[in-house]
Amino acid sequence: MNYIGSKLKLSSFLEEAIRETVGELQDKVFCDIFAGTGIVGRTFKPYVKTVIANDIEHYSYVLNRNYIGNYTPLDYKEYLNTLNNLATKSGFITKHYSLAGHGERQYFSDEQCFKDRYYKI
Numbered sequence: 646m647n648y649i650g651s652k653l654k655l656s657s658f659l660e661e662a663i664r665e666t667v668g669e670l671q672d673k674v675f676c677d678i679f680a681g682t683g684i685v686g687r688t689f690k691p692y693v694k695t696v697i698a699n700d701i702e703h704y705s706y707v708l709n710r711n712y713i714g715n716y717t718p719l720d721y722k723e724y725l726n727t728l729n730n731l732a733t734k735s736g737f738i739t740k741h742y743s744l745a746g747h748g749e750r751q752y753f754s755d756e757q758c759f760k761d762r763y764y765k766i
């Protein structure tokens with residue numbers, strides 16, 4: 646998952662800058678505070694001793710539980726198929742986080758938001 650504010654495009658720069666600053670990574674604990682999508686912690690996970698991810702939002706917990714906390718390959722195709730075939734419906738996320746809902750925070754595309762069928766306004 647990617648959205649405005651994600652550090653996906655900065656991840657290579659961050660890795661380079663942090664390596665230059667702290668040197669060897671293998672014995673380091675990396676703290677990804679305000680982890681969001683988890684892309685920063687994921688970038689460092691293969692190289693450091695431990696990654697600690699923190700975020701106030703539950704969506705971030707779910708993402709980071711998988712990307713940071715999971716070490717077993719996940720057979721995700723069936724889950725992905727189910728998610729991709731959900732009926733579209735606007736709800737809380739559409740209202741508050743998309744252009745369609747005129748929310749102040751426009752983290753997600755309208756198409757992504759229309760998948761939020763579990764949250765009713």
Ligand SMILES: C[S@@+](CC[C@H](N)C(=O)[O-])C[C@H]1O[C@@H](n2cnc3c(N)ncnc32)[C@H](O)[C@@H]1O
Nearest residue numbers: 650651652653679680681682683684700701702
């Ligand atoms: C710009 S976003 C995510 C940035 C993240 N590094 C990424 O690349 O996806 C900022 C995150 O900060 C989190 N956040 C904001 N205030 C927070 C707080 N007081 N405690 C923990 N997380 C917070 C939000 O929930 C959001 O996921």
